[in-house]
Amino acid sequence: MDQMRVLLVDDEEELVSTLKERLALRGIEADAVLTGADALDRVQTNEYDVIVLDVKMPGVDGLEVMRKIRKLRPRVQIILLTGRGSEKESEIGIREGAFDYLVKPTDIEELVKKMKEAAGGSS
Numbered sequence: 001m002d003q004m005r006v007l008l009v010d011d012e013e014e015l016v017s018t019l020k021e022r023l024a025l026r027g028i029e030a031d032a033v034l035t036g037a038d039a040l041d042r043v044q045t046n047e048y049d050v051i052v053l054d055v056k057m058p059g060v061d062g063l064e065v066m067r068k069i070r071k072l073r074p075r076v077q078i079i080l081l082t083g084r085g086s087e088k089e090s091e092i093g094i095r096e097g098a099f100d101y102l103v104k105p106t107d108i109e110e111l112v113k114k115m116k117e118a119a120g121g122s123s
Contacts, residue, residue: 004119005047006030009039009065010054010081015104019052022108028115036065043072049119052111055082055089055101063093070097077118081106 006023008016008030016032023030031046033039036057043051051069055062066078080101082090090101099118102111 004028004049004115006115007039007042007046007048007051008032009034009036009051009057009062011035011057012054019108019111023112026108026112028112036060036062036068039065040068040072043069043076048073048076050099050115051076051078052115053078053080053098055080055093061089063089063096066093066098067096079111079114079118 006028008019010016011034013034016034020030020032031042033042036059039051039053053062053066062080066080069076069078077099078097080090080093080098081104082101083104087103093101100114102114
């Protein structure tokens with residue numbers, strides 16, 4: 001499998017920064033953005049295998065961002081991240097085509113495993 005291309009989308013800057021660094025240590029290069037609008041901009045100009053998307057963000061929520069991404073890039077796999085209280089929204093996301101969802105704080109090894117599964121690689 002070629003290098004997996006990943007986009008991290010979460011309004012928690014420290015979280016996406018840390019995830020990006022920890023993925024880089026595992027040989028996975030990721031772009032990181034803090035808003036749904038920035039994610040949509042990136043998706044228009046870049047191809048990704050997997051997008052890790054927070055459900056609860058200010059402004060446009062993660063489910064709406066996912067719907068818009070699906071229209072732009074129907075084949076990209078989306079893993080939703082959810083904090084407390086948003087598991088219902090994540091379940092809706094699964095019904096609408098998300099690959100999976102994980103509850104924050106998520107274990108990096110579990111996230112990497114899910115990303116590889118989503119991208120079609122071995123776990």
